[in-house]
Amino acid sequence: MAHIKVEEGVPGIRSLVLFRPETGKPLYELAQILLRGPSPLSEAERELIAAYVSHRNDCMFCRNSHAAAARCLFGEEENLVDDVLQEMKLSAVSDKMKALLNIAGKVQILGNKVTPEDIEEARSLGADDREIHDTVLIAASFSMFNRYVDGLASFTPTDPTVYEEMGKRMAKGYSLPQ
């Protein structure tokens, strides 16, 4: 049961933004711009960062839903998602992506854990300022979304097929539920 009175049966953040649409609006806009707006990182890569941070924050709802969205967006390479969540460094993503995921993992712990060496590493593997910026803000925003979803104990479905459907819908973009 959620900590506050939200609509029953509505999962995760959807139930919370229906409770308070005023804050829901900028939250959904932020997700849409960060994960679907223009960026040198692909939509699949950005969803992967979101799933990776949510996994590290142990937020099952965000982890499962964003992993599902990332699988949809990676298409034939969908196995990358679970490989990264299992053991990022051993996965087949590019070295640049590993360096960016390393930065996201540091941000997940705390902002000041990101060192100049982490940034240098990402740069030497071809990451530019904009990719570093987007990685940090995606990791930071999921440090918020995860806490919002779990801090209010919102409903977390356990059926994997529910997330599959959710992932398909999320792959198309984020708009505030009415």
Add this chain to the structure above:
Amino acid sequence: MPHINFNNNLPGIRSAMAYRPETAGPLSELAEILLRDNVGLTRAERELIGMYVSYLNDCFYCHHSHGEIACIYLDGNRDLIDQVRKDYHNADISGKLKALLAVAAKVQQSGKAVTTADIENAKQQGASDRDIHDTVLIAAAFCMYNRYVDGLATLTPTDMSSYPLRAKQVAENGYGNHIYTSKQPIESI
């Protein structure tokens, strides 16, 4: 030195917002609604929660910026801000705000750290569902803002006299793009 070239010399989150105005829009709007609303929780109480979470996250820029904004809403009572930061259990604040600060401190650790007992205690002290919602979201949002500011190593002003000047700008005009588009209240950082 910041981790990326922002192409500006602005302090803290202002530099990152100016670098990417598309995301600055919803980031400001969220702050405006969460921190300037006056229903259930006062503006001062909302800023105190933001200040306290930033302090726990060791984010110097946000911690002192929001402490100074709270100070303006508290008619200059800086002593109260020090009390909250050092030991809010014994600060001169309501039982309700103490219970909500306890919830915020749990959210700072992890969403899952918040217990039913924490929520029950807040409700007993008079917190409504909306107050609890806003407290959790303010704490969660500062876990984002703090990481954005420090994760990119934005410039942190060391001149403490500059913080009240920027705080006055926010207290008077709210959160919005003006904080990076209008003239900064002080040039030196």
